[in-house]
Every structure is written in C-alpha cells, then in structure tokens.
Amino acid sequence: MTRKVYIGNVEVGGGSLVKIQSMNNTDTRDAEATLAQIQRLADAGCDITRVAVPDMEAAESLKIITSKSPIPVVADIHFDYRLALAAADNGASKIRINPGNIGGPDKVKLVADKCREKKIPIRVGVNSGSISREILSKYGEVNAEAMTESALGAVKLLEDQDFEDIVISIKSSSPKLTIDTYRILSKACNYPLHVGVTEAGTVREGAIKSAVGIGALLAEGIGDTIRVSLTGDPVDEVITAKQILKALDLRDGGVTFISCPTCGRTRVPLIELASQIEEKVSNLPYNLKVAVMGCVVNGPGEARECDIGLAGGIDEFVLFEKGLPVRKIPAEGAVDEFVREVIRLGEEKRKST
Numbered sequence: 001m002t003r004k005v006y007i008g009n010v011e012v013g014g015g016s017l018v019k020i021q022s023m024n025n026t027d028t029r030d031a032e033a034t035l036a037q038i039q040r041l042a043d044a045g046c047d048i049t050r051v052a053v054p055d056m057e058a059a060e061s062l063k064i065i066t067s068k069s070p071i072p073v074v075a076d077i078h079f080d081y082r083l084a085l086a087a088a089d090n091g092a093s094k095i096r097i098n099p100g101n102i103g104g105p106d107k108v109k110l111v112a113d114k115c116r117e118k119k120i121p122i123r124v125g126v127n128s129g130s131i132s133r134e135i136l137s138k139y140g141e142v143n144a145e146a147m148t149e150s151a152l153g154a155v156k157l158l159e160d161q162d163f164e165d166i167v168i169s170i171k172s173s174s175p176k177l178t179i180d181t182y183r184i185l186s187k188a189c190n191y192p193l194h195v196g197v198t199e200a201g202t203v204r205e206g207a208i209k210s211a212v213g214i215g216a217l218l219a220e221g222i223g224d225t226i227r228v229s230l231t232g233d234p235v236d237e238v239i240t241a242k243q244i245l246k247a248l249d250l251r252d253g254g255v256t257f258i259s260c261p262t263c264g265r266t267r268v269p270l271i272e273l274a275s276q277i278e279e280k281v282s283n284l285p286y287n288l289k290v291a292v293m294g295c296v297v298n299g300p301g302e303a304r305e306c307d308i309g310l311a312g313g314i315d316e317f318v319l320f321e322k323g324l325p326v327r328k329i330p331a332e333g334a335v336d337e338f339v340r341e342v343i344r345l346g347e348e349k350r351k352s353t
Contacts, residue, residue, distance in 0.1 A: 008072030008093035013192030059086035066091030169194035175213030195223035268312030286346030
C-alpha cells in the first residue's frame with residue numbers, strides 16, 4: 001500500500017479511493033474564466049484540478065482562484081522555482097515540478113522548505129520527453145527502466161532535503177510504455193502514484209488509449225489518482241475517468257449504461273434509441289445499471305445483472321428488472337416512459353438506503 005498524502009482536504013494513496021484529476025485549459029491569469037471551468041469540472045465529478053503557472057501574474061491570480069475553488073488546485077510549474085514559492089504562498093494545494101530542471105539543489109531546497117512549511121505535497125512530474133541525456137545514453141532509448149530511473153532520481157533530490165510528502169507521475173503517450181514503467185515504479189517505492197497516458201489525443205482516440213493504459217494499471221492495483229489527457233473540453237477528461245473507474249468497480253455513483261451491439265434480430269432503431277436514453281440518464285444521481293437491448297430473445301437474460309432495462313420487440317418494448325420482464329411499453333414515447341421508470345427505481349432505491 002502506498003503512503004497517504006493530502007491534497008487540500010482530499011486523501012490520495014493509503015488505500016483511499018482513486019481520485020480523478022483534470023487540468024484547466026483556461027488562462028490562469030483570468031481568474032473568473034478559470035473558476036468557471038473549475039466549477040464545471042467539480043460538477044462533473046473532478047476531485048482535484050491543475051492549472052498552469054507560466055509567470056508571476058498567473059501565480060498572483062492563484063490567490064483568487066484557490067480562495068474560491070470548490071476543489072483543491074495544483075500549481076503546474078516549469079523551470080522557475082520562484083513561481084513555485086509564490087504558488088505555495090497563494091494557496092496552491094500541491095505543487096507540480098520536475099526537481100531536475102528547477103534550478104539546482106539550492107532551489108530545490110527552497111521549494112521543499114516552503115512546501116514543508118505550508119504542508120503542501122509536491123508532485124514529481126517526469127515524462128518520456130524529459131529524460132536526461134545521461135540516462136538516455138545509459139539505456140540507449142526511452143524505455144521503462146530509463147523512465148523509472150529518471151523519476152526516482154528526481155524524487156531523490158527532494159529526499160535529500162528531507163522532504164517525502166511526494167506524489168509521482170511518470171507518463172508517456174504510449175499506453176504500453178506507461179504500463180511497463182508504472183509496474184516497475186510501483187515495486188521500487190511506496191509513494192502515491194498519479195497515473196495517466198499523456199498527450200493521448202482527441203476524445204475518441206484519447207479515451208481508448210487512456211482506458212488501456214490507466215485501466216490495465218488500476219486492474220493490478222496500481223494508481224492512486226488518475227488524469228485522462230484529452231485534446232478538448234477537460235470535462236470530457238473527467239467523464240472518461242469516471243467511466244474507467246466504474247468499469248473496474250472502483251467507483252460507485254451515477255448510472256452505468258450498457259447496450260447491445262445489435263444483430264439481425266433487432267427490429268427497433270436501437271442505435272438512435274440507445275443514444276437518446278444514454279443522454280437522458282447518464283447524469284442522473286442514482287447508482288443504477290441501465291440496459292438497452294435490441295431484442296427480447298437474449299436481451300433480458302444477457303443484462304440480468306442490470307437493475308432495469310428495455311428490450312426491443314416489434315412496435316413495442318419489454319421493460320425488465322434484473323432480467324425479469326415487468327411489462328410492455330409502446331414504441332411511441334418509449335424513451336420518455338423508460339426514463340421515468342429509471343427515475344422511479346432510482347428514487348425507490350435511494351429511499352430504501
């Protein structure tokens with residue numbers, strides 16, 4: 001089990017639930033726009049967010065952002081230790097640096113001392129593009145061993161300052177390299193691990209890469225906090241992360257939606273129907289498994305683990321619960337009728353708990 005650290009009031013590591021992170025793509029100097037996006041992320045289920053701090057104006061803007069943010073804010077710092085010090089003074093709940101490029105041991109000490117004073121963890125962030133020439137020369141290529149050595153070397157710079165309130169992230173755009181690296185790293189230390197596939201791509205491509213890389217590690221018990229990196233709205237990162245966690249039964253809450261791939265027995269417009277229902281139920285606050293199946297032959301039985309489902313017939317649908325037929329629903333108005341049944345069951349379950 002990894003150590004436990006606190007990012008603001010959020011527990012990370014130590015056997016606590018895997019936490020979801022994202023990163024704002026707003027200009028941090030625009031506090032109002034950044035706070036508006038943070039609220040959207042929090043509403044979607046984000047536990048922690050990170051903001052870029054490229055200059056002192058952005059560091060000063062953190063005063064407003066951190067004082068009003070509904071979730072902890074991590075300051076992302078590159079190269080300039082002074083920005084890390086200012087971010088810590090201005091309310092950041094965690095500082096993300098690469099100790100190897102922050103300006104030497106004396107600058108690392110200043111950052112470590114400040115974070116110790118403020119009780120702020122430091123996230124050591126290393127990726128496949130930031131490995132030193134010496135390590136690359138030693139291994140001849142970017143591989144899991146090189147990445148692990150790079151990360152542990154960065155960690156040692158903090159340990160040399162008697163600072164161990166650390167989270168490690170070491171990412172690659174390759175899911176396989178990410179998996180291989182974190183497997184080695186998880187055996188080499190007990191610091192909490194922030195897991196993700198960096199520069200994964202747009203929503204479709206990135207979701208697949210992230211599900212492979214993050215999902216494989218989480219299935220092995222590796223990873224304390226995750227970020228899905230997508231090109232687009234960061235809210236999509238949070239939604240995808242929740243889906244990965246729910247698929248592995250690592251997080252409850254909200255509707256889990258399944259639907260069949262259709263076949264020649266399907267006599268209803270299943271693709272359109274499933275999309276409409278998913279859109280209407282996905283944000284409902286009920287811990288339910290909901291199914292939309294193409295036919296009554298296999299549908300209820302294949303989805304018997306679901307709390308409620310709809311199976312297509314000819315000009316009608318069969319409503320079922322836990323695989324057992326309940327009643328028929330006419331095709332016209334079936335979507336709204338089914339959504340009402342989902343809400344009805346959700347409310348019943350909520351009152352019984």
